[in-house]
Amino acid sequence: xxxxxxxxxxxxxxxxxxxxxxxxxxxxxxxxxxxxxxxxxxxxxxxxxxxxxxxxxxxxxxxxxxxxxxxxxxxxxxxxxxxxxxxxxxxxxxxxxxxxxxxxxxxxxxxxxxxxxxxxxxxxxxxxxxxxxxxxxxxxxxxxxxxxxxxxxxxxxxxxxxxxxxxxxxxxxxxxxxxxxxxxxxxxxxxxxxxxxxxxxxxxxxxxxxxxxxxxxxxxxxxxxxxxxxxxxxxxxxxxxxxxxxxxx
Amino acid sequence: xxxxxxxxxxxxxxxxxxxxxxxxxxxxxxxxxxxxxxxxxxxxxxxxxxxxxxxxxxxxxxxxxxxxxxxxxxxxxxxxxxxxxxxxxxxxxxxxxxxxxxxxxxxxxxxxxxxxxxxxxxxxxxxxxxxxxxxxxxxxxxxxxxxxxxxxxxxxxxxxxxxxxxxxxxxxxxxxxxxxxxxxxxxxxxxxxxxxxxxxxxxxxxxxxxxxxxxxxxxxxxxxxxxxxxxxxxxxxxxxxxxxxxxxx
DNA sequence: ACCTGAACACCGTTCAAGT
DNA sequence: ACCTGAACACCGTTCAAGT
Numbered sequence: 001x002x003x004x005x006x007x008x009x010x011x012x013x014x015x016x017x018x019x020x021x022x023x024x025x026x027x028x029x030x031x032x033x034x035x036x037x038x039x040x041x042x043x044x045x046x047x048x049x050x051x052x053x054x055x056x057x058x059x060x061x062x063x064x065x066x067x068x069x070x071x072x073x074x075x076x077x078x079x080x081x082x083x084x085x086x087x088x089x090x091x092x093x094x095x096x097x098x099x100x101x102x103x104x105x106x107x108x109x110x111x112x113x114x115x116x117x118x119x120x121x122x123x124x125x126x127x128x129x130x131x132x133x134x135x136x137x138x139x140x141x142x143x144x145x146x147x148x149x150x151x152x153x154x155x156x157x158x159x160x161x162x163x164x165x166x167x168x169x170x171x172x173x174x175x176x177x178x179x180x181x182x183x184x185x186x187x188x189x190x191x192x193x194x195x196x197x198x199x200x201x202x203x204x205x206x207x208x209x210x211x212x213x214x215x216x217x218x219x220x221x222x223x224x225x226x227x228x229x230x231x232x233x234x235x236x237x238x239x240x241x242x243x244x245x246x247x248x249x
Numbered sequence: 250x251x252x253x254x255x256x257x258x259x260x261x262x263x264x265x266x267x268x269x270x271x272x273x274x275x276x277x278x279x280x281x282x283x284x285x286x287x288x289x290x291x292x293x294x295x296x297x298x299x300x301x302x303x304x305x306x307x308x309x310x311x312x313x314x315x316x317x318x319x320x321x322x323x324x325x326x327x328x329x330x331x332x333x334x335x336x337x338x339x340x341x342x343x344x345x346x347x348x349x350x351x352x353x354x355x356x357x358x359x360x361x362x363x364x365x366x367x368x369x370x371x372x373x374x375x376x377x378x379x380x381x382x383x384x385x386x387x388x389x390x391x392x393x394x395x396x397x398x399x400x401x402x403x404x405x406x407x408x409x410x411x412x413x414x415x416x417x418x419x420x421x422x423x424x425x426x427x428x429x430x431x432x433x434x435x436x437x438x439x440x441x442x443x444x445x446x447x448x449x450x451x452x453x454x455x456x457x458x459x460x461x462x463x464x465x466x467x468x469x470x471x472x473x474x475x476x477x478x479x480x481x482x483x484x485x486x487x488x489x490x491x492x493x494x495x496x497x498x
Numbered sequence: 499a500c501c502t503g504a505a506c507a508c509c510g511t512t513c514a515a516g517t
Numbered sequence: 518a519c520c521t522g523a524a525c526a527c528c529g530t531t532c533a534a535g536t
Contacts, residue, residue: 031502034502036536039500039501074501074502075529076502076503076530080501129382130382136429137440139439139440141443141446151453154455164455164460166481177426177482180425180426180430181425194389201400202400203403203407207416208417211414226421229418229421232415232419233490237489239485240484240485279521281517281521283520283521284517288518312508314508323521325523328510334510
């Protein structure tokens with residue numbers, strides 16, 4: 001999996017001085033200053049610790065100080081492995097992208113493969129919306145797993161008869177929709193309730209009232225609003241983009 | 250338009266003690282402690298000052314301290330008018346939404362109206378992507394201009410024969426695509442250059458190479474990549490969602 | 499090369515005191 | 518009600534010193 005030499009270790013690295021794993025304090029003997037005989041930190045360990053912190057305390061809890069504490073080092077030690085906090089977010093982003101399901105490309109028909117990929121992609125990042133501003137501006141060179149995902153998706157599009165010169169635009173369009181939709185998942189359910197402003201906005205108010213209880217994409221009685229909107233937009237995109245394919249696929 | 254009583258003043262409020270407008274220092278006579286005879290701050294002034302700061306220094310420059318300095322007050326004075334920095338972002342967001350062009354609804358055909366609205370919406374927020382996480386979770390009750398936009402768009406959809414119970418989902422789907430696409434505009438042009446990873450990712454690399462110089466939506470020789478992708482996705486959504494309309498429109 | 503520890507230049511926010 | 522001024526509890530990051 002595009003593993004680099006400095007990222008081979010598991011996480012969290014065992015601290016020789018303490019005989020324990022990070023985040024699970026057992027002893028308190030201090031590590032003295034100076035370079036340790038074996039490095040305590042590596043990128044894989046930092047990534048796993050960041051993920052652990054995010055799942056426990058959310059993105060507000062992901063501070064360099066908290067990360068350092070979980071890894072049992074001084075905050076400044078992190079800067080031997082990352083240039084800035086943004087690099088930590090980047091490591092996390094690339095790891096999460098490897099969780100996106102691209103397996104249907106190559107087995108299922110194009111429409112099904114895009115559907116599986118898009119839902120999986122949205123669901124992964126719905127839990128990690130603070131990363132979206134990072135991804136959107138992220139050069140693919142800095143994110144090997146993200147690049148690997150694009151490679152699989154590109155091959156799937158090409159094999160399905162999609163014109164090569166339109167593949168990147170199509171992926172970008174789908175991704176834009178996916179990222180925007182990931183935010184919707186986190187929105188409160190009553191986000192569109194006009195409340196006291198209902199009288200001044202009758203058309204929108206009526207639309208909101210009548211949209212309640214619409215069936216979800218999976219067929220249940222009332223789907224979550226975010227899922228209904230995602231399904232609606234995704235099917236429109238699949239149909240519209242699919243019309244660009246030629247007969248080769 | 251939906252002006253509230255405490256927001257009627259222009260901006261920046263004139264400081265009686267200094268005889269100048271905020272952000273344009275002339276005198277330095279100190280305002281003494283205690284409640285001033287006329288309020289120095291109001292929401293409209295805070296909004297305009299925030300916008301000024303953003304245009305001059307970007308969102309990193311928008312701090313409560315910098316905002317207070319531009320308005321010539323102590324930082325703590327802001328908290329008499331907003332509960333937190335988030336409220337400042339909300340004020341800015343609602344103002345920007347009022348700049349989105351919804352004028353084509355009611356005059357142009359539905360497809361053209363959606364197109365005009367979507368491009369305008371994307372262009373406004375492409376310059377203000379840090380607001381996107383705020384909007385996505387924002388109850389409409391707290392943003393009267395945003396609600397007004399939804400009202401106009403909803404009426405446009407209904408008048409065009411769009412089924413009422415699908416309007417909110419359709420707007421959400423379009424908005425999701427618009428917000429995601431706004432990020433693309435800010436991305437560096439070479440974001441997809443595989444660089445040294447090209448060999449390991451041949452399909453994606455070929456797609457990136459062949460996508461360069463594709464025509465933009467406005468017909469010029471080579472459009473900006475973000476515009477090409479936006480056009481592609483938007484037209485797919487317009488076609489797909491448009492098929493839901495009945496003959497009434 | 500890769501740690502510690504101290505320090506720097508900020509943040510957003512709170513709150514008593516003043517008029 | 519609506520300011521000032523001081524203070525609090527943080528931030529991310531830098532850098533000399535140590536091995």
